[in-house]
Amino acid sequence: MRFVTIIGAAGLLASLCSAPATAGEAASVSAQDALSRLVEGNKRFVRGESIHPHASADYRASLAHEQHPFATVLACSDSRVTPVLIFDQGVGDLFVIRVAGNVVDDDVTGSIEYAVDHLGCPLVLVMGHKSCGAVTAAHHAFVAHDLQEEPQEILSLLARIAPAMRGLDRNKPTEGQVDEAIEKNVRIAIQRLSACHDLHESLEAGKLQIRGAVYDLETGAVHLLGD
Numbered sequence: 001m002r003f004v005t006i007i008g009a010a011g012l013l014a015s016l017c018s019a020p021a022t023a024g025e026a027a028s029v030s031a032q033d034a035l036s037r038l039v040e041g042n043k044r045f046v047r048g049e050s051i052h053p054h055a056s057a058d059y060r061a062s063l064a065h066e067q068h069p070f071a072t073v074l075a076c077s078d079s080r081v082t083p084v085l086i087f088d089q090g091v092g093d094l095f096v097i098r099v100a101g102n103v104v105d106d107d108v109t110g111s112i113e114y115a116v117d118h119l120g121c122p123l124v125l126v127m128g129h130k131s132c133g134a135v136t137a138a139h140h141a142f143v144a145h146d147l148q149e150e151p152q153e154i155l156s157l158l159a160r161i162a163p164a165m166r167g168l169d170r171n172k173p174t175e176g177q178v179d180e181a182i183e184k185n186v187r188i189a190i191q192r193l194s195a196c197h198d199l200h201e202s203l204e205a206g207k208l209q210i211r212g213a214v215y216d217l218e219t220g221a222v223h224l225l226g227d
């Protein structure tokens with residue numbers, strides 16, 4: 001991994017993980033390097049020191065006919081959960097799928113398979129977040145049984161989150177139960193993706209890693225989940 005030293009506007013010296021100069025360079029990243037790049041970018045974001053890489057007109061133009069994102073991120077549609085900003089990345093760096101509750105259905109799986117099989121993406125990160133409205137609504141529906149009337153399509157979405165409600169510690173306050181469900185919902189998404197034939201083969205071949213994380217809306221920090 002290369003490092004560059006930059007002098008910030010305040011005159012402070014900072015050593016930052018360098019981003020690839022070309023799209024082709026990004027294509028050869030390992031899953032571990034991809035994860036490190038996300039972690040380093042998130043640290044910059046948390047510190048308020050984002051460098052907003054790969055935002056120039058020249059770089060944008062260089063990607064007009066190809067893309068080699070180094071990571072795929074499945075995240076919630078929540079307006080505060082913005083993967084490219086959270087990981088301080090730029091144009092062409094992340095293949096992002098966003099859907100309320102970061103649930104996995106066939107379309108989501110197909111999008112991720114495309115990123116892995118056709119774009120050579122070595123890392124998939126499933127990222128839930130604190131105070132997720134979709135998971136909270138699923139808790140209201142399937143645990144507290146006090147969900148207000150909702151359209152069938154919303155109920156169908158919540159049903160995908162329902163398995164995350166199984167086995168929750170009912171002695172915890174509601175907030176603690178929702179936090180537990182948010183993490184379980186991420187793990188269930190990983191299980192569903194890992195069971196997909198193509199992705200399973202890539203995992204077995206060592207070409208792919210699928211990791212989980214939870215994003216903290218307040219601090220901006222992304223906490224990786226252990227196995």
Ligand SMILES: [Zn+2]
Pocket residue numbers: 076077078100101102129131132133134135
């Ligand atoms: Zn959410």
